[in-house]
Amino acid sequence: MKHSSSVPAFLTKLWTLVEDADTSELICWSQEGNSFLVLDEQRFAKEILPKFFKHNNMASFIRQLNMYGFRKVMQIDTGMVKQERDGPVEFQHPYFKHGQDDLLENIKRKVSNSRPEDSKLRQEDLTKILATVQSVHSKQESIDARLATLKRENEGLWREISDLRQKHSHQQQLIKKLIQFIVTLVQNNRILNLKRKRPILMNSNGKKPKYIHPVYDDKVCVPPECV
Amino acid sequence: MKHSSSVPAFLTKLWTLVEDADTSELICWSQEGNSFLVLDEQRFAKEILPKFFKHNNMASFIRQLNMYGFRKVMQIDTGMVKQERDGPVEFQHPYFKHGQDDLLENIKRKVSNSRPEDSKLRQEDLTKILATVQSVHSKQESIDARLATLKRENEGLWREISDLRQKHSHQQQLIKKLIQFIVTLVQNNRILNLKRKRPILMNSNGKKPKYIHPVYDDKVCVPPECV
């Protein structure tokens, strides 16, 4: 009958109480041995409880039972008129069984759940979540603004590029015309110079002068990577 | 002694119970009349309660008292040894006073707080918050990506503009040189033509030909809004 020292006092006292034949008229095992009965609540509270605990209140006894996971067994309501004004009170726990005191150590007192901590943690969590949401929200607004700025800048850049390309194209045409004009001019000069033997534009080998060359060189005027 | 119909049955029954001289040995007003005493808890529960309520449990009675805001009055522990094993039970409510039944209507049953709803609402709130956070988060990622794309595009555009401006500048220089060349050419021709009286480049009024005009017209080649 020695219980492990890990079994709380309440459980060993309860076990003793239920086992004790001297008090079996007030508290005892049920027929099946898987629950116990308090036969006279009032006498049990006033006569038995103070012998084992620091009080004589049924409420305190029941509070402890619930604290250890005991459940009240509801009395099956037989169709009969309520014969006894106060039926026995019956409590049950899966590890509180007649003849199996080795199971007692499996009964655990419900942790006080560190309720204050728990409550604080939930509050802190909520506070953190709210702070995060607000932070993310303001960040998003800032990014939105930056995005709008970039978008406007981008549009401006596209317009400028379009402009520049157009200008480039116009310049190309102009350069082409200028060169055509020069060619015409030179041809005319050539005709004239046929008599004078004094060429103006052409080199001695008859090719175009060097500084005009880039005009027709696409690699210089319109690099592929920019088209 | 008729109470407003808005006063719950429990309060009128309790008032009657405490007033009734027939039960004054079990329940009565305190000396000061601002609280009531249950002198013998056990007899009160078994003999009086069932006459007024559907039970004979002190616990149920106390639950109702607490539900209506009554508070237990702790017995001042006089230095004496506990004379009576069970002192009287005393309860008090600011609106439950001897001779002032008109105050009863101020006593309100604590609302069941719509606990299931409340619990559900908190859960729903948390779920909503989480959904919002996730939505905002994914949105943020999408915007981040778009921002990066725009930024890259922007850099590309700046490079292209730089290129185009450089090209434009080169073309301008080329055009300038071409025109200088033409001017030189024309001057040479002019000298030659002084003898022939046959101008090639100049119009009859001595101005530059029309199709060259744009070359020096900044409004056409380099619109101010693009510089």
Next chain:
DNA sequence: GGTTCTAGAACC
């Protein structure tokens, strides 16, 4: 971990 007062929750 034990005791007490009060409240939550389910069911009626």
Next chain:
DNA sequence: GGTTCTAGAACC
């Protein structure tokens, strides 16, 4: 709104 069982919280 009433009754019952169980749990929270404070205090010891």
